Amino acid sequence: MKHNWTDGELTVHWSLTAEELALLPNRIDYNRLGFAVQLKFFDIEGRFPRTPRELPISALCFVAEQLGLSPSVFQQYDWRGRARKQHRAEIRTFVGFRSFTAADASTLDTWLRQAILPSEQNTPHLQEIVLDWCREHHIEPPTPQRIERLIRSALHRHESAFFDTILQQLPPSTRARFDGLLVPVESEFPAEETRDDPAIVATVFSQLKTDPGPVGLASVLTELEKLEHLRSLDLPGELFADVPPKILQGYRLRARMVKKLMRLHVCSI
Numbered sequence: 001m002k003h004n005w006t007d008g009e010l011t012v013h014w015s016l017t018a019e020e021l022a023l024l025p026n027r028i029d030y031n032r033l034g035f036a037v038q039l040k041f042f043d044i045e046g047r048f049p050r051t052p053r054e055l056p057i058s059a060l061c062f063v064a065e066q067l068g069l070s071p072s073v074f075q076q077y078d079w080r081g082r083a084r085k086q087h088r089a090e091i092r093t094f095v096g097f098r099s100f101t102a103a104d105a106s107t108l109d110t111w112l113r114q115a116i117l118p119s120e121q122n123t124p125h126l127q128e129i130v131l132d133w134c135r136e137h138h139i140e141p142p143t144p145q146r147i148e149r150l151i152r153s154a155l156h157r158h159e160s161a162f163f164d165t166i167l168q169q170l171p172p173s174t175r176a177r178f179d180g181l182l183v184p185v186e187s188e189f190p191a192e193e194t195r196d197d198p199a200i201v202a203t204v205f206s207q208l209k210t211d212p213g214p215v216g217l218a219s220v221l222t223e224l225e226k227l228e229h230l231r232s233l234d235l236p237g238e239l240f241a242d243v244p245p246k247i248l249q250g251y252r253l254r255a256r257m258v259k260k261l262m263r264l265h266v267c268s269i
Helices: 007-014 029-045 057-066 071-076 082-095 102-116 123-136 144-169 172-181 204-208 217-232 245-268
Strands: none
Touching: 007 029, 007 057, 029 057, 029 071, 029 082, 057 071, 102 123, 102 144, 123 144, 172 204, 204 217
8 A cells, every 4th residue: 555645535535434433432542543544444455454554654644633533542552462353353344345265265266277377477467466356256365475375376277287288289299209309319419508517418408408609600500400300399380379479478588597597507516
């Protein structure tokens, strides 16, 4: 939540309604203020503040003024006590929300894998999407840590299914050629990764990933030979036809990163 609010924004978003004020009588001052600011925070964000620091000072002062209280009484509010737990339960009931359950986690996982992950895999974006999903279903979202775990799990399951689907589209001859790339070889191309470490076994696949090196006849012939290996795989032309370009680009970037990390590892040996 943002911390700077104009007077107009405070009036629109932080003003207590008659129904909300009716929830506050017969409470100690600091509990009235603590209840009220959490209620308005939840109304705006669809979740409770995780720490008092998330509450904007200007909003706290604005709500306190409506209750005829000093903002300083909020310092007496027991953020970890039973009263706050009860306040949260009452607020959820008032706004028609409920707690996140294991069944919700399963439903969310299925929805992410079927409707979202085929076209969106950016983690920050996914976190916002999960929060929006919870709000739409009137569910108090889980902690950020649990949301992160849920997203990682859904991504892993989605990728496993995605890779399996790709594999099933490859004809047996192409699969056999892929297997052939992993067979140890003597040295078809200069393989810098294996030159200084006999524990690293050279394969055609590892040699395909080597850099061309200085421009010259030898390097051109080597790159042409690599190209022939790739063409011989005979990949189906429509293999990735249904995959959005930005998803494919994400996998390309990951492949480049793996290559860089492998080179750094070899250089450190």
